[in-house]
Amino acid sequence: MDFGEDMESNVDFHINDEAKRMLKEIELVKKNVENSELYAGMCLNLKQNKTIQKHFFRLLGGHSHVQVVIYGLGSTEYSFSSQFQLAVVLLLKRDFPNWIGNIEIYDPCMSAADIIFFEKLGLEVLTNDENCKRRAQRPTMFYMPNPCWYLIGNLLGANWSSSCLNKIFVLTNSFSYTLTNAPRCSTSLETVIRLERILDFTTEVTIETSGNQKYANLFSGFAWHFFDVDPNNDIDKPGCYWLDMQRHLEEGFLENMRSNMTSEDFAQIWIDFRGARRLRCKNVPPPPGCIKLNIYGIGRKSDQPGRYSGIFQDEKGKCFDRYRGDIDVEDNVIAGLEALRIGLAGCMEGRPNAPKLIVESDNVILVHYVNGLPEPNDTAMRWLGEIFDMLKHIACVVCHIYEEANEASRDLALKGECHR
Numbered sequence: 448m449d450f451g452e453d454m455e456s457n458v459d460f461h462i463n464d465e466a467k468r469m470l471k472e473i474e475l476v477k478k479n480v481e482n483s484e485l486y487a488g489m490c491l492n493l494k495q496n497k498t499i500q501k502h503f504f505r506l507l508g509g510h511s512h513v514q515v516v517i518y519g520l521g522s523t524e525y526s527f528s529s530q531f532q533l534a535v536v537l538l539l540k541r542d543f544p545n546w547i548g549n550i551e552i553y554d555p556c557m558s559a560a561d562i563i564f565f566e567k568l569g570l571e572v573l574t575n576d577e578n579c580k581r582r583a584q585r586p587t588m589f590y591m592p593n594p595c596w597y598l599i600g601n602l603l604g605a606n607w608s609s610s611c612l613n614k615i616f617v618l619t620n621s622f623s624y625t626l627t628n629a630p631r632c633s634t635s636l637e638t639v640i641r642l643e644r645i646l647d648f649t650t651e652v653t654i655e656t657s658g659n660q661k662y663a664n665l666f667s668g669f670a671w672h673f674f675d676v677d678p679n680n681d682i683d684k685p686g687c688y689w690l691d692m693q694r695h696l697e698e699g700f701l702e703n704m705r706s707n708m709t710s711e712d713f714a715q716i717w718i719d720f721r722g723a724r725r726l727r728c729k730n731v732p733p734p735p736g737c738i739k740l741n742i743y744g745i746g747r748k749s750d751q752p753g754r755y756s757g758i759f760q761d762e763k764g765k766c767f768d769r770y771r772g773d774i775d776v777e778d779n780v781i782a783g784l785e786a787l788r789i790g791l792a793g794c795m796e797g798r799p800n801a802p803k804l805i806v807e808s809d810n811v812i813l814v815h816y817v818n819g820l821p822e823p824n825d826t827a828m829r830w831l832g833e834i835f836d837m838l839k840h841i842a843c844v845v846c847h848i849y850e851e852a853n854e855a856s857r858d859l860a861l862k863g864e865c866h867r
Contacts (some may be wrong), residue, residue, distance in 0.1 A: 465524060466563035473523075473530055473537070473568070480534040484657035485666055487832030489535070492652065492671075493543060494776065497653055502673035503546060506586045506616060508578045512548030513616075514585040515540070518579045519594040520600075522556045523564060531665050532592040547588075553577060580605040583614040591619035592665075596629045603645060609676040611685050612645070617672040622651060624668050631699065633719065640691050648676045696723035704734050704803060704844070713844035718818040727848045730855070732764035738805040740790045741848075743856040744810065746783025747775060755786035756860035759799055768799055771859050776826075784830040785812040786860075787833040787845075791837040804843040 454461050480486050492499055506513065518538060521529040522806065540547045553566055553573035558581045563573050579591070579598040582605045589602060599619070606612050626642040629635045652671040681687050700723065703716065733739040744755040756771040770793075774785050787806060794801040808814055816823045816831060823831055850857070 448476055462559045463563060465560040466567065469523060469530075469564045470567055471774065473534060476527075476530045477534045477538055480531060481538055483484075483659065483662055485654070485659075485662045486535065486538060488655050489539075490542060491722045492654075493539075496652065496716060499671060499673075502650065502675070505672075505675070506587070507546065508616065510586050512546055513588050514612070515550040515588045516547050516581055517550065517552040517570075517590045517592075518554065518577075519591045519619075520554050520557075521593055522554065522558055522561050525556075528665055528815065529592075531661075533582060534668075535591050542674055576857055582606055585612050585844065586839070587615045587616065589615060589617045589619070591617065594619055596625065596635035596638050597798045599625060599633065600641050603641040604637060604688070605686060607682060609680060612648070612674040612676050612682070618669065619672070621653065621668045621670045622646060623650060631665075632668045636692075636695070640688070641650045643695075644682065644687075645674065646690055647677075648674055648680070650675065656832060663834050675740070680836065681738065693723050693725065697726065700726065701734050704737055704805070708842065710838035710841060710843045713842075714818040717814070717844060718820055722846055726846075728852055730764075732760065732853050733762050733805050735762050737762065737805055738801050739805045739807065740787075740855055741807045742786035742790060743784055743808070743853060743854040743860045744774075744779055744784070744786045744813075745860060746777040746782050748777075750793060753777070753782045754860040755782045755789070756856050757786050757790040758856045758859060759790075766855075768793075769859060770865065777812060778826070779814050780816065780827060781830060783810045784816075784834065786856075787813075788830060788834055788837075791834060791841065791843070794841055797836055801841060801843075804841055805842060806845045807848045807853065809848055809850045809857075811847045813843055814847040 459538040540795045579601040596799040650673040654669040747753040759768040
């Protein structure tokens, strides 16, 4: 075959030839890994570590073998690192045939040559992207060499019951390390919450890497993870994860309010963040060091003028200042923006002195506009321009609440009453 000719006319040949060459490469890589301190240590642990053996015995129960599922390997056609990481599980299959059964694999990066290569090695290639959401029906080992943060959360979430968690074990990056280092953003939030709950029921056995820098880079922080969850634990209760999420959201909000974030920093979070349900449903006093401003605005209707109001509340939940007024506009958002403008102007003058201000409104469009979501009309922009200038000088978060949590400011605007 002339490799100088146009490969486009011989694509199938070249793909199959790549797979054949990769089969030769993997044998060399397996010998390299087999002779490494890393693999020798893994085998010693599997043969002699009583903790690991105890969990294997419990996991297997009446089953003869565990199923192995590989996620997050990457492409062995394009990455030598992926070949080294695959070699580990292939050697484990060879050296521990008494407990490792069939191996399934999926990665969105795998190529046509990868698929041929995997099948020649006797692996079952999954055709659908499970997104690491396989729910274990039998003892299963999940091998995840390079998982994105959120995939750990997907795997734990799919198996979020004592019966499923007690069927699986995971060979991947240390959960303890992941919890410490995972960013507290929306994409990894589930992972953080699941790990916070499950670590108390997790036995983590670290895999020691050798002094070889290649192995240290490929397997640093790798660990076996076994779960032993009491069936009476809260994990099995309906809504457990949802409640954990709500608690986490509240704690995150309090942590942000204790930080040195600016109004711009807050807006970058609240442009996408709805917040905890309890804070949206109930009139909750602000945390220490903060004051709260509840605003309300309603536009002109027939013979009723537009109205707006604001109520300031201290950390004990006590109303210490309020204001209301009329405005000749039809748009509820504009009336609410006027309520916000008046409140911020007072804070700028020290009435009240607000080191950190939490503004709550039941008008979700107003909250969107103030936090930077599109797209305010020209009239709204006239109010927002002045508001944005004042927010440069005040540490302020503007968030959405439900109508029942904003009853006092609504009654003040409509009836001149304040219940606080």
